[in-house]
Amino acid sequence: MSLESRYKPFLSSRVEARKFKQFWNNDVPSHLNPHPHPINLGGGLPHEGLFPIESMHLNVLDRPFEYRDYRFRSSKLHVEEHDGSVAPGPGPAATNERELVSQKFADGSMVDIWRYEPENPNNAPIFSGFQYSETRGMPQLVEFCRNFISYVNPPAYPDWDLTFADGTADSLFKIFETLAESGVAVLVEEFTFTPTVFNIEATGATAIPIKVDVCADPQGQGINVEFLTDLLENWSQSKYAHLSKPRLLYTIPTGQNPTGMTLSLHKRKQIYALAEKHDFIIVEDDPYGYLRFPYYDPENPTFNPYEAHQYTIDKYVSEVLAKSFLTIDTSGRVLRCETFSKVFFPGLRLSFIVGNKYLISKILEFAEVSTRAPSGVSQIVVNNVIQKWAPNFETPQKAWLSWVMKVAGQYNHRRNVLFQALNATEAFKQGLFTLIPITSGMFACLEIKFEKFPNIKNCAEGMQALGDKLIEEGVNVVQGINMAVCTKFSLERSYFLRVTFAYASNDKQLREAAKRLGKSVQRLLAEYKSEV
Numbered sequence: 001m002s003l004e005s006r007y008k009p010f011l012s013s014r015v016e017a018r019k020f021k022q023f024w025n026n027d028v029p030s031h032l033n034p035h036p037h038p039i040n041l042g043g044g045l046p047h048e049g050l051f052p053i054e055s056m057h058l059n060v061l062d063r064p065f066e067y068r069d070y071r072f073r074s075s076k077l078h079v080e081e082h083d084g085s086v087a088p089g090p091g092p093a094a095t096n097e098r099e100l101v102s103q104k105f106a107d108g109s110m111v112d113i114w115r116y117e118p119e120n121p122n123n124a125p126i127f128s129g130f131q132y133s134e135t136r137g138m139p140q141l142v143e144f145c146r147n148f149i150s151y152v153n154p155p156a157y158p159d160w161d162l163t164f165a166d167g168t169a170d171s172l173f174k175i176f177e178t179l180a181e182s183g184v185a186v187l188v189e190e191f192t193f194t195p196t197v198f199n200i201e202a203t204g205a206t207a208i209p210i211k212v213d214v215c216a217d218p219q220g221q222g223i224n225v226e227f228l229t230d231l232l233e234n235w236s237q238s239k240y241a242h243l244s245k246p247r248l249l250y251t252i253p254t255g256q257n258p259t260g261m262t263l264s265l266h267k268r269k270q271i272y273a274l275a276e277k278h279d280f281i282i283v284e285d286d287p288y289g290y291l292r293f294p295y296y297d298p299e300n301p302t303f304n305p306y307e308a309h310q311y312t313i314d315k316y317v318s319e320v321l322a323k324s325f326l327t328i329d330t331s332g333r334v335l336r337c338e339t340f341s342k343v344f345f346p347g348l349r350l351s352f353i354v355g356n357k358y359l360i361s362k363i364l365e366f367a368e369v370s371t372r373a374p375s376g377v378s379q380i381v382v383n384n385v386i387q388k389w390a391p392n393f394e395t396p397q398k399a400w401l402s403w404v405m406k407v408a409g410q411y412n413h414r415r416n417v418l419f420q421a422l423n424a425t426e427a428f429k430q431g432l433f434t435l436i437p438i439t440s441g442m443f444a445c446l447e448i449k450f451e452k453f454p455n456i457k458n459c460a461e462g463m464q465a466l467g468d469k470l471i472e473e474g475v476n477v478v479q480g481i482n483m484a485v486c487t488k489f490s491l492e493r494s495y496f497l498r499v500t501f502a503y504a505s506n507d508k509q510l511r512e513a514a515k516r517l518g519k520s521v522q523r524l525l526a527e528y529k530s531e532v
Helices: 004-008 097-107 139-152 167-177 194-202 225-233 265-278 315-322 357-368 376-392 396-424 460-475 485-493 506-528
Strands: 056-060 078-080 085-089 111-115 160-165 184-190 206-210 248-251 282-285 332-339 351-356 434-435 443-448 496-500
Touching: 004 357, 056 376, 097 225, 111 376, 139 160, 139 376, 139 396, 160 167, 160 357, 167 194, 167 282, 167 332, 167 351, 167 357, 184 194, 194 206, 206 225, 206 460, 225 265, 248 265, 265 282, 315 396, 351 357, 376 396, 396 434, 396 443, 396 506, 460 506, 496 506
Parallel strands: 184 206, 184 248, 248 282, 282 332
Antiparallel strands: 056 111, 078 085, 160 351, 332 351, 434 443, 443 496
16 A cells, blocks of 8 residues: 555545646747756846845854853953852963954864855855745755664665654644644643644644553553543544544654653553554654663762763664664654754754655655755754764764764753652652652652642642742742643642753752752641641
């Protein structure tokens, strides 16, 4: 069966209306003898000589936080350490920004992007990056991403493709606009990134919450497969019987937002088997998958395998990373969303989608009549920085992963600092909250143990009261219930806080946040004791 005949029934009714008609003609009839040097008066592209930028020079770091303070308040360039202290930066001191730039030119750490790049075909020059370009993405970066997927998460079938988008939010918008509509059911983890739910519902589709297991067991974390199986097997008797059986499953399988949990490979295989049996597509959103670390060990709270140089790049790929649904996808029913946001920077708004060629072609057709190509500036920045690192490694893919691992090491450290500080609070020692073990991403799930609060009869009110204490103590978190697909369905499992270790400036700030959080929980206990 062809991909078209297999997956055309999944398309929304809007797809047929997306017809991009090229109004220029590049096809030369065979009976004509075209001029060897035609002059282009047809294309609406400005000549690159009109671009106001001749070159771009990017100051590239060797490691995260290498240069932290560009305010030059002292005569020496300095770097902010984990604990908030200040240490001199590497190399000769720079007294101002101009001197810093000159220094970076001299030591070879600048990425130079010029209007033309005749020497290295893997680099993307300004004349192409600033120009209207292929909707799929710039050829150099598309090729890099093909090789990257082939190395890290190769699909289990040969006929796959990819296309770029303007960040994962845009990737998901294009996917759901292509595959969802009124009457379509989309399965979603009961706690998830809520803008995606709104995205689904904007198509007219219905987001159906799936129970998740918020637990310490690494094999048990995430989607409750028994619940999902029962729902699918008994769909016609469920409250969703007025809808057709689910067409899509949306999941954040690694470092899940908001719980921080990761689906085991065993569960992934079970879920994929259900997708095969009940014929639905898996939309795998994986922005956090490359931020991997071991479980926190209270007996060795500062352990960081990245700092201990325990991982080679090959070992990181083969043993550390959680395997994508792509790697077990034999029929082309997985659409994987990748992004550069969490390991390069979010403002790039640059992502890509991997899946079977037929569905990717339909998503690409949508892009042709909507956003067209992603930012060329973002593409040349990513591509050329990676190519700058590449000569020191076997492949550009390994060069990129070397940077990714450095970022993952920072998240490992930050998770350790936060967990150690939370474990040291009196509230934790009294068992007033627990921390769900996590191995990926930037979020942790802190469960409030209301059985330790004997005078709290209404846990939802207790969570609201805790929210007030957190505001007064000065620590911002997200309550689990605020990320529930259906409040009624998930209320009893929603008594947790999503905390992130991504944004704090340094270790000192993470420790202070933990103290404030612990104090807030203790104040909640004291308040309800006083009401007896």
